Amino acid sequence: MNPNAVFERHPDLYYSDGDVVLAVKQTTKPDKLEDPPMYTLFRVDKLMLKRHSVTFANFFADADAAPTEVYDGVPLAEMHGDKAEDFALLLNYLYHPYSLVFKRHDPNTPLTISGVVRLADKYLIQPLHHCLVQQVCNDWPTTLDEYDIQQAELDKFLQVSRAHPFPKYTPDRGRLADAIPEPVSAILFAQEFGCPQILPAAFYSLSLIPLSDDWGNNSDWPHPARDHPLARWSLLDKENLLRYTHGCQMLNEYRPDVWRFMCEECAIQPGPLDVPGCKPVPCGLYIKRLFEVVWNPGLRVSVTHGDPLRLLTRCLKYDEMPELSKENFPHRLCEECYQTVFFRLLGERVRVWDMLRKWFNLKLE
Template identity: 60%
Template structure:
């Protein structure tokens, strides 16, 4: 029998006309509270028809006379929901009663942790629409194409471009709240079967500073604030994938000759040596080599050059004073100049496509 001394009615999900009270044990907020002998319960007074409408498990429970609650509270049957968490159960009921208000902030790093428990409850009580909705909520925060990745990265860059200090470090909080946590995403994808987000999550993780801290956080004392990755949460297989992918990205070389026209690249095709001499006869090569030097130097990645970023910066080569006529009188030949944007786009797409192989994910 549950002792009423530990009861606490939920402020929004305790309906006066409900015909059953469900008691869910609350998670202790501190070690002192955890040591108390008397557990505390959150009470939800709800309607059987609502639960039966959405959940075959609840429909069977209420139809089974032998499983009917024997205790009574506030004039209606009282049933304890064994093994459930009050905060997760409250979100599940919010979805049933107030689906329009059941929303989460985009790119919130806390979302996977919040919804994981609710998804487990949805599976337990056979509420498939809730399972699919919450899994999709997390998936929507992670790009699955290069175009989507560029849009997401542009949003993060826009937040980072805000002034370093504003009222109460408001811009700092914006960056933190607008950057999803790659570790949480990887763990979520493994548990709930959404491998399509792993490519972007591992790449984001490879751009994130590693630390032994267990909980997701951001570093202080610098701008833009750098996320901290809790690598200790990864299992051995995913940790090896992370290391292998970082090594591949670190070893990625600028595809200079692949960006040149056939005429300009011909010396590399016919030369018996690994590379022909870099003299004035190869102005396009020298131009592109300098371009990659300029773009790679500005990367903030702690373990590799972030090829998606620096190849993207190359599109603005004509704006760079270091590549002006003063430094490169010949510039690029006409054909190399015309084809460079298209070839840069192709190089970035190949990097994106290669991430699946480098991190050994779908």
């Protein structure tokens, strides 16, 4: 090690009874090029590390076989290529495995733990890898049912937060984006650390965020960015930006096919819905109007697309829509179509969810 190096003991992970000191270079750059490097020192127990990691066991075996530097009466070893803040999280997990729990829906979690997951892989500590990856996965739904539950929870959260004249999304009156998962960092995390099951939900969430709503937007009140989900667009690479663009296009073009929501008897009757001079099927007219009302561009929640999963849910309330009243549609729906349209709307939501992988060009794994 550099004889002029500056050492700084970690405030919590420097144990007086430890039998080895591990030095990790700090990532902060010196004020001047000629300034000596700075290291964070961790005094720990070899046995603790060797029990968790065969890589550490081999490392200490090699170190014991050769002359080593001594610091504070015990061997000193430099951990090349590691970052002090990540190494501290790694050691904290080994000494206090139940303390490594992050706030639910914290948008910073993927960025905070990426470095220590890489260390877990480097030192072959699979339980730590699994624990940390699961922290991110827990914030993202992997099924439509989980997605619906999360959206219902978010809707209620927004209702409560916005009941006050000055919406309060976090205890310190932060932005909405500070209280919900952030999709870009989650996407990059999932792709690097092998949890593709969260990608459909993360890309769908991202698809509802326009490029103008960037994480770095001014958050001072009353800036509108405070009330919007935001994305770390600067982190998104070209390939994922193409996925986003393609998915937004497919979702924007999506419209339900009227005939798929009619009962078999009505669906086979002649009468195109858009051909002048032909008498269309009443049920077809009703369902066509239903989709026109719900897909009204003026009701869109985002400039990117209309959010088909939410719109199809809104369609389930066709009985409550004044545009579909008996005055406007005396025949309403036949008894068979009345049941058919409800259950096929539910099925269509499942189909749209399943299509997300294709629409965002995600690999099936």
